Amino acid sequence: xxxxxxxxxxxxxxxxxxxVGDVAIAxxxxxxxxxxxxxxxxxxxxxxxxxxxxxxxxxxxxxGFEYKATLESEMDAAVAGGVTxxxxxxxxxxxxxxxxxxxxxxxxAKALSRARVYPVGALTVQLAGxxxxxMAELAEAGCVAFSQANAPLSDTQVLxxxxxxxxxxxxxxxxxxxxxxxxxxxxxHDGEVATRLGLPGIPAFAETIALxxxxxxxxxxxxxxxxxxxSSAGAVQLMRAAKAEGLPVSCDVGAHYVHxxxxxxxxxxxxxxxxxxxxxxxxxxxxxxxLADGTIDCMCSDHTPVDEDQKQLPFSEAEPGATGLxxxxxxxxxxxxxxxxxxxxxxxxxxxxxxxxLGVQSGRLTAGAPADxxxxxxxxxxxxxxxxxxxxxxxxxxxxxELEGRVxxxxxxxxxxxxxx
Amino acid sequence: xxSNPQLNANGELRHLxxxxxxxxxxxxxxxxxxxxxxGVTEREVKKVPILRGxxxxxxFFEPSTRTRTTFEIAAKRLxxxxxxxxxxxxxxxxxxxxLDTVANLSAMQADVFVVRHASSGAPFLIAQHVKPHEHxxxxxxxxxxxxxxxxxxLYTIRHYKQDFSRLTVAVVGDVLHSRVARSLIHGLTTLGTxxxxxxxxxxxxxxxxxxxxxxxxHDMREGLRGADVVVMLRLQSERMRGALLPSAQEFFKHYxxxxxxxxxxxxxxxxxxxxxxxxxxxxDSSVADGPNSxxxxxxxxxxxxxxxxxxxxxxxx
Amino acid sequence: MTPLxxxxxxxxxxxxxxRPIVGPNTAMIGLYTGGVWLAxxxxxxxxxxxxxxxxxxxxxxxxxxxxxxxxxxxxxxxxFTVEGRDLLLVDDVLYTGRTxxxxxxxxxxxxxxxxxSLVVLADRNGxxxxxxxxxxxxxxxxxxxxxxxLRRGDDGKLRLELERAE
Numbered sequence: 001x002x003x004x005x006x007x008x009x010x011x012x013x014x015x016x017x018x019x020v021g022d023v024a025i026a027x028x029x030x031x032x033x034x035x036x037x038x039x040x041x042x043x044x045x046x047x048x049x050x051x052x053x054x055x056x057x058x059x060x061x062x063x064g065f066e067y068k069a070t071l072e073s074e075m076d077a078a079v080a081g082g083v084t085x086x087x088x089x090x091x092x093x094x095x096x097x098x099x100x101x102x103x104x105x106x107x108x109a110k111a112l113s114r115a116r117v118y119p120v121g122a123l124t125v126q127l128a129g130x131x132x133x134x135m136a137e138l139a140e141a142g143c144v145a146f147s148q149a150n151a152p153l154s155d156t157q158v159l160x161x162x163x164x165x166x167x168x169x170x171x172x173x174x175x176x177x178x179x180x181x182x183x184x185x186x187x188x189h190d191g192e193v194a195t196r197l198g199l200p201g202i203p204a205f206a207e208t209i210a211l212x213x214x215x216x217x218x219x220x221x222x223x224x225x226x227x228x229x230x231s232s233a234g235a236v237q238l239m240r241a242a243k244a245e246g247l248p249v250s251c252d253v254g255a256h257y258v259h260x261x262x263x264x265x266x267x268x269x270x271x272x273x274x275x276x277x278x279x280x281x282x283x284x285x286x287x288x289x290x291l292a293d294g295t296i297d298c299m300c301s302d303h304t305p306v307d308e309d310q311k312q313l314p315f316s317e318a319e320p321g322a323t324g325l326x327x328x329x330x331x332x333x334x335x336x337x338x339x340x341x342x343x344x345x346x347x348x349x350x351x352x353x354x355x356x357x358l359g360v361q362s363g364r365l366t367a368g369a370p371a372d373x374x375x376x377x378x379x380x381x382x383x384x385x386x387x388x389x390x391x392x393x394x395x396x397x398x399x400x401x402e403l404e405g406r407v408x409x410x411x412x413x414x415x416x417x418x419x420x421x
Numbered sequence: 422x423x424s425n426p427q428l429n430a431n432g433e434l435r436h437l438x439x440x441x442x443x444x445x446x447x448x449x450x451x452x453x454x455x456x457x458x459x460g461v462t463e464r465e466v467k468k469v470p471i472l473r474g475x476x477x478x479x480x481f482f483e484p485s486t487r488t489r490t491t492f493e494i495a496a497k498r499l500x501x502x503x504x505x506x507x508x509x510x511x512x513x514x515x516x517x518x519x520l521d522t523v524a525n526l527s528a529m530q531a532d533v534f535v536v537r538h539a540s541s542g543a544p545f546l547i548a549q550h551v552k553p554h555e556h557x558x559x560x561x562x563x564x565x566x567x568x569x570x571x572x573x574x575l576y577t578i579r580h581y582k583q584d585f586s587r588l589t590v591a592v593v594g595d596v597l598h599s600r601v602a603r604s605l606i607h608g609l610t611t612l613g614t615x616x617x618x619x620x621x622x623x624x625x626x627x628x629x630x631x632x633x634x635x636x637x638x639h640d641m642r643e644g645l646r647g648a649d650v651v652v653m654l655r656l657q658s659e660r661m662r663g664a665l666l667p668s669a670q671e672f673f674k675h676y677x678x679x680x681x682x683x684x685x686x687x688x689x690x691x692x693x694x695x696x697x698x699x700x701x702x703x704x705d706s707s708v709a710d711g712p713n714s715x716x717x718x719x720x721x722x723x724x725x726x727x728x729x730x731x732x733x734x735x736x737x738x
Numbered sequence: 739m740t741p742l743x744x745x746x747x748x749x750x751x752x753x754x755x756x757r758p759i760v761g762p763n764t765a766m767i768g769l770y771t772g773g774v775w776l777a778x779x780x781x782x783x784x785x786x787x788x789x790x791x792x793x794x795x796x797x798x799x800x801x802x803x804x805x806x807x808x809x810x811x812x813x814x815x816x817x818f819t820v821e822g823r824d825l826l827l828v829d830d831v832l833y834t835g836r837t838x839x840x841x842x843x844x845x846x847x848x849x850x851x852x853x854x855s856l857v858v859l860a861d862r863n864g865x866x867x868x869x870x871x872x873x874x875x876x877x878x879x880x881x882x883x884x885x886x887x888l889r890r891g892d893d894g895k896l897r898l899e900l901e902r903a904e
Contacts, residue, residue, distance in 0.1 A: 191628055268545050
């Protein structure tokens with residue numbers, strides 16, 4: 001279909017464009033102009049037209065966790081949140097360690113015709129941290145990278161070999177930096193809040209020790225490493241130095257972590273039980289600054305639907321995770337506003353920057369790029385409630401909050417897949 | 422962000438979940454009420470009719486005979502009906518969630534839930550879900566709080582020393598795992614105690630403990646110097662297995678309370694222990710049974726304090 | 739409004755009335771707070787041998803379900819055996835009778851007295867229970883929205899006061 005999005009404020013971080021204008025779409029791609037006029041016109045007056053959001057971590061809970069959420073509900077949530085491409089971690093049940101499972105997931109997602117799904121394959125069989133997966137086979141089936149999700153890989157020799165093997169083929173490895181032994185038993189950031197609340201803590205150096213080790217292994221192996229969900233100021237510093245050194249590394253931060261700290265645990269609010277834990281205000285500030293100066297490449301939602309039964313438990317027994325696909329845009333905008341950043345820079349962190357890490361053509365509005373577009377009202381209020389969330393995960397620390405940034409239209413490959421009422 | 426769940430709109434105590442967050446006036450009110458109940462425990466008829474017709478459910482998810490018994494005695498002296506639930510042996514192990522267990526008991530007309538749980542924060546979760554006429558008293562949650570113990574410790578200190586504003590109090594031992602220590606420290610700082618010290622090896626002191634308003638000592642002799650009150654904490658044997666300490670013997674040598682170390686405190690210093698004591702690990706028998714020890718009176722005060730807390734919360738609407 | 743009676747002269751009147759009946763088996767208990775002040779005066783002037791008892795009925799009240807626990811309960815002290823004793827129970831104002839009912843219940847948890855006589859400075863009528871005072875300084879009507887209280891000045895002098903009830 002030939003579509004013209006007219007008179008919106010077109011913000012394309014990749015090209016630097018930020019001006020009122022039109023975006024033309026034909027044959028599923030952005031084009032300079034439409035020969036023969038549009039078949040549909042979308043009036044974007046007063047709205048922002050940007051590349052569709054790219055989310056590097058969203059759990060769709062299929063296969064295996066269908067009681068928590070299904071592909072349908074989560075894909076609905078994704079496009080309602082303006083997310084047109086997402087990468088899903090391998091911690092499904094069974095984990096994504098077999099090409100058949102990856103293939104099935106991709107087919108299911110494709111059949112739903114909503115957001116594009118990029119599976120991240122398991123680095124080790126069953127994520128058990130012992131044997132390597134058939135990474136080449138998995139890559140052929142569609143995996144864009146390899147990861148352990150939140151499963152530990154404590155045998156450093158296995159880790160070293162896994163990185164070497166991935167480097168052989170140039171496959172990116174996405175890992176969260178955490179020393180399994182130091183984190184063992186912990187449920188909150190090891191600091192004054194955990195001390196007051198009597199919660200076992202995970203010290204920040206559990207992250208920096210593991211990150212230091214990972215960076216050494218990158219030096220030795222040449223593997224491309226993407227560090228997932230930074231949580232501490234120390235980790236930001238290490239990444240800054242690693243990038244300055246020229247190592248092939250990148251990293252992301254979860255949207256919650258630039259807004260919340262361990263102070264938000266309040267009276268043991270299990271909606272704040274997250275992995276990694278929310279750390280101190282100093283850490284939050286360093287993460288926010290690191291995302292602004294580009295040390296942290298991008299922001300993701302780390303969407304993790306958890307059924308309410310698993311949250312209505314004492315803090316240390318509750319399942320970690322928060323819903324996020326529908327909050328990624330408003331949380332990113334809030335972060336950008338707080339730091340007084342130009343809109344293009346804010347949007348870069350959820351469009352062109354994650355696109356670069358994923359290695360995909362989307363995330364830009366230049367002619368020829370896939371027509372993955374989001375049209376949103378940057379100032380429209382969004383009250384976060386269980387009722388307005390399409391995701392089956394209603395678990396969020398932001399319940400009851402009013403944020404800004406409401407998606408009006410989402411298009412994937414030139415097809416409108418979401419329109420707000 | 423939730424508001425303080427313990428106090429109702431009139432600032433009255435609806436639940437007792439932790440000492441932290443309670444204003445000094447509320448704490449003193451509890452101590453004063455407890456003093457009235459001490460009179461009851463000293464006479465022949467040790468009962469008053471105030472909670473007649475009310476049901477107190479002891480929900481102990483963590484086993485404990487001592488604390489449960491004192492709550493039971495306290496409730497019965499208030500003429501309440503007491504039902505003891507040893508949860509470990511019942512529905513919890515069948516996979517029933519904490520809130521479902523409470524909801525089932527609520528359907529049996531409970532008025533007060535006395536809850537002990539291994540997970541910090543469990544009583545707060547329960548308090549968010551009980552009916553308006555139901556009240557929750559925290560009998561100990563994980564490492565977080567043991568407010569009735571903290572209150573009886575404060576009562577004991579006030580009984581022997583009267584004025585908090587002139588005291589030096591030393592808390593010795595495994596502060597990291599101690600809900601008793603946290604509750605007492607909050608109570609002491611709220612009531613204006615100028616010097617609260619914690620004494621222990623680094624492995625047994627929680628991160629950022631100074632932020633609770635205490636001075637940290639690793640040398641017990643230094644920490645005891647001039648103290649008016651010495652509170653010894655229990656050391657559990659698991660700590661040796663968790664690589665926190667090498668042995669009970671080495672712990673006793675450096676952090677156990679002996680007569681020789683006690684001599685560094687003030688001559689009229691009182692020695693307290695929440696119990697049960699490990700003689701020869703935290704404390705020497707000569708001190709535990711000696712003239713400075715107020716460990717047994719603590720127990721009597723404990724009943725009066727629990728009577729006070731129960732009758733205060735059960736009466737708020 | 740007619741002026742309130744003079745508490746000091748009422749007190750003197752009660753002393754005169756009670757003096758003939760005080761004996762070796764007599765003991766006196768005052769109810770907090772006004773009753774204790776009155777009892778302290780009566781006890782001293784009657785030179786009763788047994789020390790004065792003081793009682794707070796906080797744990798025996800019948801309105802716990804509505805009002806909760808009274809703030810700042812005082813401590814009941816009965817420094818003599820109740821068993822077989824002739825007791826003078828002293829309060830400042832007798833109104834509904836519920837305070838006295840609670841006091842008697844509490845007293846019986848200490849033992850079985852031989853007799854209890856109620857001594858009050860003022861009886862303001864309005865009884866809700868079958869209770870009466872054996873020795874009463876004055877009967878006075880008070881509007882239902884007002885409260886009659888005994889106050890003790892810094893000089894130790896007693897006086898009756900009216901204040902608006904909450």
